[in-house]
Amino acid sequence: MERNDGVIGEAPTPFGGGGFASTTNSIFSQRHRFAREAGDLRHRSSPISRFTSFDLTTYPAALQRFTKAIFDEDSTSDVDFEITLTALLATVTLGTTPVTQYLSVLRFFAYLLLFVTLLRRIAISNSLKDSTNIFEGTRILILSLSYVLIFAQIFSISQMISNVLSSVPHLLVVTTFVILMFIFWVVIQEELFGDLAIYAAMLANNAAVTAQGTIFSPLSDYLIDSTGRFVYFSNADNIPDVLSRLQPKELEKPRNRKSMTIFLIVGIAIFYGLFWGFLAVTTGSVAKAFVFLISAIIIQYPVDFLYSRYGAVGFYNERSGLDLILPIALGVILTLLIL
Structure with missing residues (x-):
C-alpha cells in the first residue's frame, strides 16, 4: 500500500495481512483495507490455518467496514427510506378494511409504526445527543409492526381470492x-436493481468469517464458495471490487455440502420445529400453524432485505441473535392474536 503524503502515523494491519496503513487515509481506502482483511477468503487453505493470526476481538469492526465498502450508507437517506416504506404500509392498512376481528388494534399498529419512524427521523437529525439507543431500542418494534401489517394484508387478499375461488381452501391460497x-x-429486485445477489454474497462472506473458531467452522468453506456463486450470478452492472475478486471463472461444486445439509436439517428440526409446535398450540390447528410458519420464513427475507439494505436497522452481522429472531416471532404472534 502506498504511503499518503499526509501520514501522521502508521500501524500494521490487524489481521496479519502484511503492509502498513496510514492513519490519515481516506475513509474509502480504509473501507477497502478492512474489506481485504475480512473478506478475501477465496483461497483453499483449511479454515483454521486462515485465521492463525486472526484477532477475534476486532473482526466485527472489519466486517462492518467490509459491508460499507459494498453498500455505502447514508443514515439520513436510510431513515428517509424507512419513512417511505412505513408510510406505504400504514396507508394501505388505513385505507382498506383487512380481514380481522380487531380492526382498531390493527390501525393502532399502523399509527404506532408511523410514530416510531418519526422518532427515528428526529433522532438522526439531532446532532446534540447520541441517538444509538433510540435506533437500537426501536429496531425490533419497527420490524415487528411491519410484519403485522404485511401479514394482515396477505391474509386479507388471500381471503378475497379464496372467496372468488370457493373450491380452493384459504390456507392453500395463502401459501x-x-x-x-x-x-x-426476487426477479424484480435482481433484474431492476441488481443488488440482491450481491447482498446475499456479502451475507455469505460475513457468515464465513463469523463461523471461524465456532462450532460452525465446517460450514465456512461452503459459505465462501457460496459467496463466489452469488457474485457469479449477479445481475449488477458494477460489482464492488471486494467481491469481484471472489467471483469464480467457472462454477464448481461447493465444498462441505454434506456438513451444510446436516446443519440445515438439524437447524430446521430444532428451531423451526419448536416454533411450529408453538404456533400449533397457539392456533389450535397444525395446518394453520404450518402456513404461518412458511409465510413467516418467506416474508422475512424481503422485509429484512429492504430494511437492512435501504433502511437503518443494520445488517445481520451487526445485530444480535435476539434482534434477528424476535421481530418475526412477535410479528407472527401479534398477527395471530388479531386475525
Whole structure:
C-alpha cells in the first residue's frame, strides 16, 4: 500500500495481512483495507490455518467496514427510506378494511409504526445527543409492526381470492400467494436493481468469517464458495471490487455440502420445529400453524432485505441473535392474536 503524503502515523494491519496503513487515509481506502482483511477468503487453505493470526476481538469492526465498502450508507437517506416504506404500509392498512376481528388494534399498529419512524427521523437529525439507543431500542418494534401489517394484508387478499375461488381452501391460497409474491420480488429486485445477489454474497462472506473458531467452522468453506456463486450470478452492472475478486471463472461444486445439509436439517428440526409446535398450540390447528410458519420464513427475507439494505436497522452481522429472531416471532404472534 502506498504511503499518503499526509501520514501522521502508521500501524500494521490487524489481521496479519502484511503492509502498513496510514492513519490519515481516506475513509474509502480504509473501507477497502478492512474489506481485504475480512473478506478475501477465496483461497483453499483449511479454515483454521486462515485465521492463525486472526484477532477475534476486532473482526466485527472489519466486517462492518467490509459491508460499507459494498453498500455505502447514508443514515439520513436510510431513515428517509424507512419513512417511505412505513408510510406505504400504514396507508394501505388505513385505507382498506383487512380481514380481522380487531380492526382498531390493527390501525393502532399502523399509527404506532408511523410514530416510531418519526422518532427515528428526529433522532438522526439531532446532532446534540447520541441517538444509538433510540435506533437500537426501536429496531425490533419497527420490524415487528411491519410484519403485522404485511401479514394482515396477505391474509386479507388471500381471503378475497379464496372467496372468488370457493373450491380452493384459504390456507392453500395463502401459501401459493406468498410463494408467488416472493418469486416476483426476487426477479424484480435482481433484474431492476441488481443488488440482491450481491447482498446475499456479502451475507455469505460475513457468515464465513463469523463461523471461524465456532462450532460452525465446517460450514465456512461452503459459505465462501457460496459467496463466489452469488457474485457469479449477479445481475449488477458494477460489482464492488471486494467481491469481484471472489467471483469464480467457472462454477464448481461447493465444498462441505454434506456438513451444510446436516446443519440445515438439524437447524430446521430444532428451531423451526419448536416454533411450529408453538404456533400449533397457539392456533389450535397444525395446518394453520404450518402456513404461518412458511409465510413467516418467506416474508422475512424481503422485509429484512429492504430494511437492512435501504433502511437503518443494520445488517445481520451487526445485530444480535435476539434482534434477528424476535421481530418475526412477535410479528407472527401479534398477527395471530388479531386475525
